[in-house]
Amino acid sequence: MRFSLVLAVFHCLTTWMSTVHATIGPDSDCCPQWSDTKVRVHKIVDYTNQSEGVCPIRAVVFQTRSGKRICSDPDSDWARKAMQKVDEKREKKALQKKVQDEEGSASVITSAVSSTSKKAPQNKRRNGRRRQRNKSRGMKKWQKKAA
Numbered sequence: 328m329r330f331s332l333v334l335a336v337f338h339c340l341t342t343w344m345s346t347v348h349a350t351i352g353p354d355s356d357c358c359p360q361w362s363d364t365k366v367r368v369h370k371i372v373d374y375t376n377q378s379e380g381v382c383p384i385r386a387v388v389f390q391t392r393s394g395k396r397i398c399s400d401p402d403s404d405w406a407r408k409a410m411q412k413v414d415e416k417r418e419k420k421a422l423q424k425k426v427q428d429e430e431g432s433a434s435v436i437t438s439a440v441s442s443t444s445k446k447a448p449q450n451k452r453r454n455g456r457r458r459q460r461n462k463s464r465g466m467k468k469w470q471k472k473a474a
Contacts, residue, residue, distance in 0.1 A: 366391060369412075371392075374413055
């Protein structure tokens with residue numbers, strides 16, 4: 328008896344969910360149709376591919392700097408070029424980050440090595456040169472006063 332009650336509740340719940348799903352739609356992030364809007368490629372920040380499984384059409388959803396979403400035909404020339412440009416930007420950023428990470432780790436290592444062994448003698452030489460310079464300048468001033 329309990330099993331049949333649980334089964335009946337489960338059946339009512341699934342029926343209700345399928346009704347809500349059919350009236351509201353599968354997902355609010357799906358593009359219902361393609362747009363003819365074409366923006367400049369440098370304004371596009373990111374894109375995602377929408378498949379036909381959950382959504383009604385197959386599309387490319389472009390995200391612009393201003394936060395707008397543009398649904399485009401994935402087979403159009405403009406969409407292909409835009410996706411290629413965004414991919415190039417991604418690769419460039421990834422490469423720059425990799426180089427910065429490598430430079431950062433190398434500079435930490437070299438600064439640690441240089442600060443332990445070479446820093447103290449350099450300071451002594453600098454101080455010695457300054458003293459010599461100051462003494463020679465003082466002597467010149469003194470010599471000028473005496474003359």
